[in-house]
Amino acid sequence: KAGVTQTPRYLIKTRGQQVTLSCSPISGHRSVSWYQQTPGQGLQFLFEYFSETQRNKGNFPGRFSGRQFSNSRSEMNVSTLELGDSALYLCASSLDGTGSYEQYFGPGTRLTVT
Amino acid sequence: GNSVTQMEGPVTLSEEAFLTINCTYTATGYPSLFWYVQYPGEGLQLLLKATKADDKGSNKGFEATYRKETTSFHLEKGSVQVSDSAVYFCALSTSGSARQLTFGSGTQLTVLP
Numbered sequence: 001k002a003g004v005t006q007t008p009r010y011l012i013k014t015r016g017q018q019v020t021l022s023c024s025p026i027s028g029h030r031s032v033s034w035y036q037q038t039p040g041q042g043l044q045f046l047f048e049y050f051s052e053t054q055r056n057k058g059n060f061p062g063r064f065s066g067r068q069f070s071n072s073r074s075e076m077n078v079s080t081l082e083l084g085d086s087a088l089y090l091c092a093s094s095l096d097g098t099g100s101y102e103q104y105f106g107p108g109t110r111l112t113v114t
Numbered sequence: 115g116n117s118v119t120q121m122e123g124p125v126t127l128s129e130e131a132f133l134t135i136n137c138t139y140t141a142t143g144y145p146s147l148f149w150y151v152q153y154p155g156e157g158l159q160l161l162l163k164a165t166k167a168d169d170k171g172s173n174k175g176f177e178a179t180y181r182k183e184t185t186s187f188h189l190e191k192g193s194v195q196v197s198d199s200a201v202y203f204c205a206l207s208t209s210g211s212a213r214q215l216t217f218g219s220g221t222q223l224t225v226l227p
Contacts, residue, residue: 004157033214043203043217056214090157096213103207103215105150105157 002027004093004106012112018079021109025072025093031055032074033103034066037088046089049074050096078111086113116141120204120218127194127225135189135221137178137204145206147171147180147187148215152201161189161202194225 005024013019025032034046045058049068066076072093078085088110092103121136139145146165150158162171167182176191187204204218 006157031213035215042219043215045214045216048213058214092158092215094213102148102160102163104160107157 004091004104006089006091006106006109008109009107010110010112012114013081014114015081015083017081018077019081019111020075020077021089021091021111023074023076023091023093023106025074025091026104029093029095029104030072031094031096032068032072033092033094034074034076035090035092036060037090037108038086043090046076081113083113085111087111116145116206116208116216118204118206118216118218120221123220124222124224127223129196129225129227130193131225133189133191133194133198133223135202135204135223137187137189137218139185139187139204139206141185141206141208141216143208145208147178148205148207149176149178149187149189150203150205150217152203152220154200158203194223196225196227199223199225 007022031050033048037043048056052068063079068074088108090108092105094103117140119138148163149161151161152158162173164171164180170179178187178189201220201222203220205215207215
């Protein structure tokens with residue numbers, strides 16, 4: 001079974017621009033979560049989507065948004081990029097429902113804002 | 115709120131040495147506990163998990179036991195290899211609507227031949 005895929009793997013943007021990152025979950029997984037990883041703040045939860053609905057949101061400004069499509073694929077968007085948005089953005093999928101909420105991560109998208 | 119505290123790194127060991135990485139947590143309710151590993155340039159891989167008190171998670175020679183009385187989930191391996199060099203993250207999630215992982219700060223492990 002294919003793992004979680006993320007595109008693009010690397011991205012360079014200029015301050016003030018916007019960016020869209022894509023995530024395809026493991027087949028059959030209905031929940032997709034996004035995390036930001038930086039050297040200073042570590043791994044921080046952005047949001048989670050299930051059945052095209054945002055079910056949970058972390059403590060990030062409104063510039064960070066996301067959505068999920070009917071095939072469970074998800075996108076996240078960051079508008080008005082700031083230098084501090086440079087990070088590795090990780091997507092994770094899980095079956096959801098009952099259980100231990102085991103999440104499987106993709107390789108990440110490395111975003112650099114200049 | 116939930117939090118995870120991990121042993122400060124980096125940790126450097128010789129091949130075949132014994133490894134312990136300490137992890138303690140604070141959580142409301144009854145969390146599930148995880149160890150993830152991140153190799154250079156890659157995402158996180160689930161290493162092992164435990165979902166209730168006294169459960170022992172194990173995988174690839176690594177083990178961790180869910181200790182509710184000490185709120186700990188320490189990672190151990192009896193004999194490390196060079197290929198174990200990576201960053202290790204302890205994490206928890208709680209049941210209910212807040213389906214998110216809370217991570218520790220990560221511990222960099224380097225194993226020397």
